[in-house]
Amino acid sequence: MRPEQAGLIARACAVARLAIAGVGGPGRLGVSSARAMDAPLIDDLRATLASADADVLLLADPDDLGLPGDRSGADAVLEARARGMTVASLEPIPSSAVDLAGGRWLSSASGVRAVDVVRIVPITRRGGVADDFSDVLDAFGPVRTLRVMLDAPPTLGSLAARAFDAFELILGLLGEPESIDAAFVGPGSGPAVHAVPGETLRGLAGTLAALVRTSDGRAATISVSNAAPADEASIVIFGPGGRLDVGNAGLRWLAPDGAVTDQNPPRPLAPEAEGDRGSDRLGRAIRAWLDTTRPPPAPVAVERVLASVQAAVLSTRTGQPESPATIRRMVGVE
Numbered sequence: 001m002r003p004e005q006a007g008l009i010a011r012a013c014a015v016a017r018l019a020i021a022g023v024g025g026p027g028r029l030g031v032s033s034a035r036a037m038d039a040p041l042i043d044d045l046r047a048t049l050a051s052a053d054a055d056v057l058l059l060a061d062p063d064d065l066g067l068p069g070d071r072s073g074a075d076a077v078l079e080a081r082a083r084g085m086t087v088a089s090l091e092p093i094p095s096s097a098v099d100l101a102g103g104r105w106l107s108s109a110s111g112v113r114a115v116d117v118v119r120i121v122p123i124t125r126r127g128g129v130a131d132d133f134s135d136v137l138d139a140f141g142p143v144r145t146l147r148v149m150l151d152a153p154p155t156l157g158s159l160a161a162r163a164f165d166a167f168e169l170i171l172g173l174l175g176e177p178e179s180i181d182a183a184f185v186g187p188g189s190g191p192a193v194h195a196v197p198g199e200t201l202r203g204l205a206g207t208l209a210a211l212v213r214t215s216d217g218r219a220a221t222i223s224v225s226n227a228a229p230a231d232e233a234s235i236v237i238f239g240p241g242g243r244l245d246v247g248n249a250g251l252r253w254l255a256p257d258g259a260v261t262d263q264n265p266p267r268p269l270a271p272e273a274e275g276d277r278g279s280d281r282l283g284r285a286i287r288a289w290l291d292t293t294r295p296p297p298a299p300v301a302v303e304r305v306l307a308s309v310q311a312a313v314l315s316t317r318t319g320q321p322e323s324p325a326t327i328r329r330m331v332g333v334e
Contacts, residue, residue, distance in 0.1 A: 001060035014272035015283025066094035074114035141240035151228035231278035
């Protein structure tokens with residue numbers, strides 16, 4: 001983690017009812033992070049994955065784990081799972097679709113692939129505001145069009161983390177996009193014309209807007225940012241049932257004639273979150289993975305989501321719509 005994430009992580013762990021056993025971070029930031037959390041220093045991430053006695057390892061900043069050239073990260077993650085440790089991350093791991101095959105993330109131990117071991121948290125469709133509409137979607141009918149806005153401060157992860165969350169939602173409600181036409185605006189002030197992100201997804205910062213089309217004629221618009229002052233979500237769904245609005249304000253379902261079919265207030269935040277919605281979502285997401293009394297959240301199709309995020313980033317560079325299927329073929333993922 002980074003020192004500026006200390007408040008978020010402390011509150012999220014309180015929501016998840018976890019005691020902090022150790023803290024580390026990239027380079028010298030590890031010492032500052034441990035001091036900020038008043039916790040023992042962890043100075044070797046892979047050794048911790050391989051041998052630490054803990055229930056959860058939360059990667060608030062994965063450092064070089066899953067980056068190009070990382071040849072040992074996937075094996076370390078599999079070792080952690082073999083010992084019963086839950087590995088959760090704010091960032092997509094690996095850092096791009098291109099790294100899936102080269103970094104052994106698609107390799108498996110006892111039938112489990114390394115890419116499926118890391119729990120990306122928080123995921124909107126598997127907790128938080130999405131809980132509010134999962135029960136009404138069957139009655140609402142097929143999703144025809146979709147608007148997704150997910151904003152968060154940089155402490156909750158990079159722009160890639162927000163894009164991963166949004167495209168996971170898109171894939172769950174519409175299926176894999178046929179094409180993605182995206183634009184990127186960097187953080188801060190000044191002109192943003194022709195701004196493009198770097199080659200890797202890790203560490204992206206700013207705002208991404210995209211138009212998504214599917215092969216059957218449905219569509220979605222996405223706006224995601226990691227440069228916001230607070231964690232905000234707004235999901236608007238159009239279909240035979242009318243319009244379904246879900247977000248920080250709660251749920252509101254309007255029938256085609258404008259009548260209110262259903263309406264629910266927002267879920268109260270856990271007291272331990274101290275009014276911070278990001279801490280609440282993160283803590284609840286971790287707790288869901290640890291709750292043995294309920295079925296675990298459904299796994300995320302990481303390779304397909306990564307391909308969509310990669311297509312969006314590529315589109316910001318080419319200025320043309322790009323296809324996730326093309327990305328998957330390039331990296332040999334079906």
